[in-house]
Amino acid sequence: MSVDFQSEFKNKKVLITGGLGFIGSNLARRLAGYGACVTLIDSLVPEYGGNPYNIDGIEDKLKVNIADVRDERSLRALVKGQEFLFNLAGQTSHLDSMENPFTDLEINCRSQLLILEVCRRHNPGVRIVFASTRQIYGKPQYLPVDEKHIVQPVDVNGINKMAGEWYHVLYSKVYGMHATALRLTNTIGPRMRVKDARQTFVGVWVRLLTEGKPFEVWGGEQLRDFTFVEDAIGAFLLAALSDKAQGQVFNLGGEKAVSLKDLAELLVRANGGGRYEIKHFPEERKRIDIGDYYADFSSIRAALGWRPSTPLEAGLGGILEFYRKNLPHYL
C-alpha cells in the first residue's frame, strides 16, 4: 500500500452512497482529511446505518445530501461531475430481508442497477467501488473461501446483493466502465451500528459491554474473520485508483480466523472486564446461518497490495474506547 492517497484524492470529487453509515462515514472522514470534495448521500432510514453523528466535527468539510438511492432524479443530479463513487448504500439485515423481501430488492438490487444506468448515461467515466458481501457464498464448501468459490446465497439479502454486485461487473465489462466489487466480511470499527444486530452482532456485544451488561454468544465455535473499518477503507481507496481493479471482484478478509467465543474473550479482555453467556443458536437464525467462514484475500493482495494491518486486540480496544465516549449517540 505505497499509494499516496493524500495526493491522489486531494480536490477530487467523491460521492459516497450510504455516506452517513458506518463504513461510508469512516471513508468520508479519511477522504475529507485528504482534501477531497466529498458529497454523502444517505436516506437516514432509521433501520439502516445512517447516523448524523457519524460526521460529528467534520460537517463543514463535506456536503450531506439526504436522498434515497431508489430516487432516480436525485441520483442523476448528484452523480454528474463526480470522479469517484463509493457505493455503500444497502440494506444489510438478513432477517429484515426475509420479512420485507421487496424492500431489500428495491435497495440492494434495483437501486444498484439504477445507479449504474444513471452513471452510464450521465457520467460513464466515474470510478465506482461497490460494497458487496461474503454472505453470497452461503455455507462454505471449503476454507478459506476464495472468489472462485461457488455462490449460493442463503437469504433474500444475499440474492439481491449478488445481483447488485453482478450489475457492477457487467457494466464494467460491457460498457467499459470502471467498477469494482469488494466482498466484505465482518467489518467492525467505530461508528458501526450497536443498537441492534442489523449490521453486525459485534455491535450488540460492544454496546452491552460498554453498558456493563452481559452479552450473549450464540453457539461460540463458529469461525469468522473480521476486517477493521480502517483496513476496509484502504481497500476501497486502492480499488478506486487502480486500473487493475476494473470489473474485478475481490474478497476482503481478516488477520486471522477466530471463533466467536475467542472473540468474546478478547473483547472482555480489551474491555478490562465484562461477562458473556454462551447460548444455544436460535432456530430462526440457524436455518440461514452459514457455519464457519473466513476469506482468502490473496487476490486483492496480489492485484492491489492490500492486506489487513490492524491487529485484532488493538482494533477491539479502539472500538471500545470509541463507544465508551460516544455510546449515547448510537442508541
Next chain:
Amino acid sequence: MSVDFQSEFKNKKVLITGGLGFIGSNLARRLAGYGACVTLIDSLVPEYGGNPYNIDGIEDKLKVNIADVRDERSLRALVKGQEFLFNLAGQTSHLDSMENPFTDLEINCRSQLLILEVCRRHNPGVRIVFASTRQIYGKPQYLPVDEKHIVQPVDVNGINKMAGEWYHVLYSKVYGMHATALRLTNTIGPRMRVKDARQTFVGVWVRLLTEGKPFEVWGGEQLRDFTFVEDAIGAFLLAALSDKAQGQVFNLGGEKAVSLKDLAELLVRANGGGRYEIKHFPEERKRIDIGDYYADFSSIRAALGWRPSTPLEAGLGGILEFYRKNLPHYL
C-alpha cells in the same frame, strides 16, 4: 420416465405462467390431454412469447386468464387452490435486457419473488417448477457444463434470471416449499417464436426456410445443444411430481452438441432444400456471446430419470412441418 403422467395429472389443478407462450402452451396441451384442470396466465405483451393461436383447438379444455405476473392481486386470486404451478413467464431477450434493464428486472427478478411470496402466504403446498436458463453460466469454463459450474451472467437478463432462480431455491430451503428450477438450454419446437430472435435464433431460421428465403448463420462453429420442447415438458412434469426435486436445480440438455453450421445443414436437409449464408458475428452481440455451450444433464437423469429422447433430425422435421401449416399465425 416410467411415471404415468395421465393418472398423476388427471383432474389436478395446474397454473401455468407464460401459458400462451412457446413452452407454456405445449405444456398446457399435454396437461389438458391428461385431463388436468389447467389455467394459463399470460400478459400477451407483444414482444414476449404469448400467442393465442398456441392453444388453437384446445381453448375449451383450459382457462385463459390475461394478467401480468407483475400484478400481485391477479396472482393472489389465481394461485389459490392450485396444486401445481409451472412458472414460465419471462422476458427472454438478451438485447432487450440491456436496452430496458428495469423491465427485465421487474419480470425476471421482482415478479419471481412476488410469485413465491404469494404462494408462501396463500398456497405454500403448491408444487412449483421454474424455467431457468443456461445463460446464467456465462462463458463456459469447461464442457459439458454441469450444475457445479460457476455462474457468471453476461447480461442483465442472466443476472435477473439468476436471482429469480435463487428465490425459488431459497423459498424451498427456508420455507419447505416444493420448488425446482430447470436450467433450459436452447429449447426448440412447434409454437416457438419465429418472427424474431427474441426466444431463439432457430425460430428465424425456420421462418425464412419456410418462406423460401435464405437465412444467416452468425459464426457457425459455435457448439450448442438443443432440447425439443416435448422433452423439456417431460422434465417439467417429472420435477413437479418428484419429492427428490424439491429445492433442486437441474440442467436440461440435448441429445448431442452440434455446431450452428451443422444445425443449418440438418435443417436444410430436413426441409428438402433451402439456403443459408455464413456471416461474421455482429460486434454488438459478440460482447455478450458465450462461445460453445452444451450441458451435462446427468444430475436430472440420476434424480428423475430424465433424458432427451427426440432425435435431432426428426425433431427438426416436426418443427418445419408445423410451420409449413401454421406460419401465418406466427408472423
